[in-house]
Amino acid sequence: MLEQSAQNFAQMHRSETRCRSCAGTDLTEVLDLGETPLADRLISAKHLQEPEPRFPLRVAYCGQCALVQIIDSINADVLFDEEYPYYSSFSPALLAHSRANVQDLIKNRGLGPSSLVIELASNDGYLLKNYVDAGIPVLGIDPATGPAEAAVAIGVPTLNTFFTVELAQQLVSQDKRADVIHANNVLAHVPDLNGFVQGIRETLKDNGVAVIEVPYLKALIDHLEFDTIYHEHMCYFSVRALDNLFRRNGLYLNEIRHLSIHGGSLRLFVERIERVGASVRDQLAIERAEGLDRIDYFRSFAKQVATVRSDLLKLIHGLKAQGARIAAYGAAAKGATLINYVGLGSAVIDFVVDRNVHKQGRYMPGQRIPILPPEALLERKPDYVLVLAWNFIDEIAAQQSAYLDQGGHFILPVPVPRIYEPQAHKGTVTA
Numbered sequence: 207m208l209e210q211s212a213q214n215f216a217q218m219h220r221s222e223t224r225c226r227s228c229a230g231t232d233l234t235e236v237l238d239l240g241e242t243p244l245a246d247r248l249i250s251a252k253h254l255q256e257p258e259p260r261f262p263l264r265v266a267y268c269g270q271c272a273l274v275q276i277i278d279s280i281n282a283d284v285l286f287d288e289e290y291p292y293y294s295s296f297s298p299a300l301l302a303h304s305r306a307n308v309q310d311l312i313k314n315r316g317l318g319p320s321s322l323v324i325e326l327a328s329n330d331g332y333l334l335k336n337y338v339d340a341g342i343p344v345l346g347i348d349p350a351t352g353p354a355e356a357a358v359a360i361g362v363p364t365l366n367t368f369f370t371v372e373l374a375q376q377l378v379s380q381d382k383r384a385d386v387i388h389a390n391n392v393l394a395h396v397p398d399l400n401g402f403v404q405g406i407r408e409t410l411k412d413n414g415v416a417v418i419e420v421p422y423l424k425a426l427i428d429h430l431e432f433d434t435i436y437h438e439h440m441c442y443f444s445v446r447a448l449d450n451l452f453r454r455n456g457l458y459l460n461e462i463r464h465l466s467i468h469g470g471s472l473r474l475f476v477e478r479i480e481r482v483g484a485s486v487r488d489q490l491a492i493e494r495a496e497g498l499d500r501i502d503y504f505r506s507f508a509k510q511v512a513t514v515r516s517d518l519l520k521l522i523h524g525l526k527a528q529g530a531r532i533a534a535y536g537a538a539a540k541g542a543t544l545i546n547y548v549g550l551g552s553a554v555i556d557f558v559v560d561r562n563v564h565k566q567g568r569y570m571p572g573q574r575i576p577i578l579p580p581e582a583l584l585e586r587k588p589d590y591v592l593v594l595a596w597n598f599i600d601e602i603a604a605q606q607s608a609y610l611d612q613g614g615h616f617i618l619p620v621p622v623p624r625i626y627e628p629q630a631h632k633g634t635v636t637a
């Protein structure tokens with residue numbers, strides 16, 4: 207039985223030898239995070255006795271097109287199955303961020319009842335709902351069943367499937383070309399990058415715009431956000447790598463905007479016509495000057511990541527030795543990478559809290575730490591709380607002010623493991 211599942215697990219994994227963007231073979235490994243479980247595969251109580259798959263997690267740099275990517279691929283239907291637990295709507299900051307984005311686009315692009323907005327990876331309808339409320343036709347596309355059903359329930363028409371070139375062709379044949387295509391935090395999740403981008407090209411009207419958000423590689427490296435690396439995130443984008451990707455598929459990255467969400471992201475404005483603005487030219491120049499298009503830029507990264515691990519272990523074990531009780535906040539995917547890579551199990555972390563009701567009652571991958579509602583912090587009063595969703599620290603600190611006021615402490619894991627100082631910290635990392 208065990209042997210059979212080990213074999214099944216092996217069939218879910220493939221090591222890539224070619225770049226996911228340019229298909230070149232000049233891939234150099236820059237980081238090895240060991241074998242980790244799947245970050246969004248939370249364990250239900252009924253599956254606690256079963257073996258859990260773990261897969262190598264190695265990051266490589268493509269010398270040909272500058273794309274940073276993981277070497278280890280997991281089948282998409284395993285990553286985004288019916289138990290996929292990520293629902294966008296549990297963060298008010300993310301909702302506000304999305305609403306502002308929609309309002310800007312409605313105004314700047316003059317969208318109305320005869321427009322069409324499509325969102326790829328529309329999740330639970332958190333973004334498109336804003337268009338629906340403004341009377342603008344929308345179509346969501348998302349392969350994760352739970353979130354897609356939640357979207358339909360709030361009035362956001364959603365196709366519960368993967369977006370591919372074939373689907374794009376079907377949409378075009380039904381006269382469903384879009385004025386705006388949103389694709390937030392999905393480009394990194396796509397196994398067939400060129401197919402996905404070609405699909406965007408086909409589905410865009412001639413004067414349409416794709417507004418795409420991706421976590422920015424430079425923020426990941428500069429702020430040591432290694433925990434945002436997991437099997438779901440196949441690619442880590444620089445502007446150079448993005449520019450190469452879009453051009454190869456007949457699209458142009460014309461503008462970018464810097465966003466603080468998810469630890470530092472880019473909003474990309476991509477069109478069928480070439481009119482590259484200063485924001486893109488300037489960032490390409492910065493990347494060149496800083497060396498993001500050279501392997502040397504990544505050389506010290508692995509060493510710095512190992513230092514975060516040893517410093518965090520030292521901090522946590524030091525507190526434990528003084529008798530502290532420690533919990534964690536945020537059953538985030540990045541939290542799974544962190545606790546598994548660093549090696550923080552239920553011996554040191556008593557429980558994890560999360561507002562997402564679909565995560566509560568389940569267990570963190572690998573380390574099997576139980577996930578409880580946030581109220582558990584006030585009920586059980588742990589001395590310290592390791593904030594795994596550090597990207598939402600301001601929001602979480604405001605929400606947990608009662609816990610902090612009663613003498614509780616937060617610990618931030620990256621870029622330098624430390625005890626959170628509400629005043630000193632305020633405003634430096636926001637969502």
Ligand code: JHZ
Pocket residue numbers: 292296297298391392438468535536537538539540541559560561562565595597598601602605
């Ligand atoms: P969060 C997600 O990663 C999922 P994750 C995905 N893999 C992706 O690409 C990236 O985003 C970009 C909870 N929470 O969003 C909600 C509270 O409980 O940073 C989430 O479970 N209370 C698709 O999972 C978790 O924390 C709160 O007040 O690493 C945050 O996870 C807030 C603000 C959040 O990303």
Ligand code: ZN
Pocket residue numbers: 225226227228229230268269270271272273
């Ligand atoms: Zn490449």
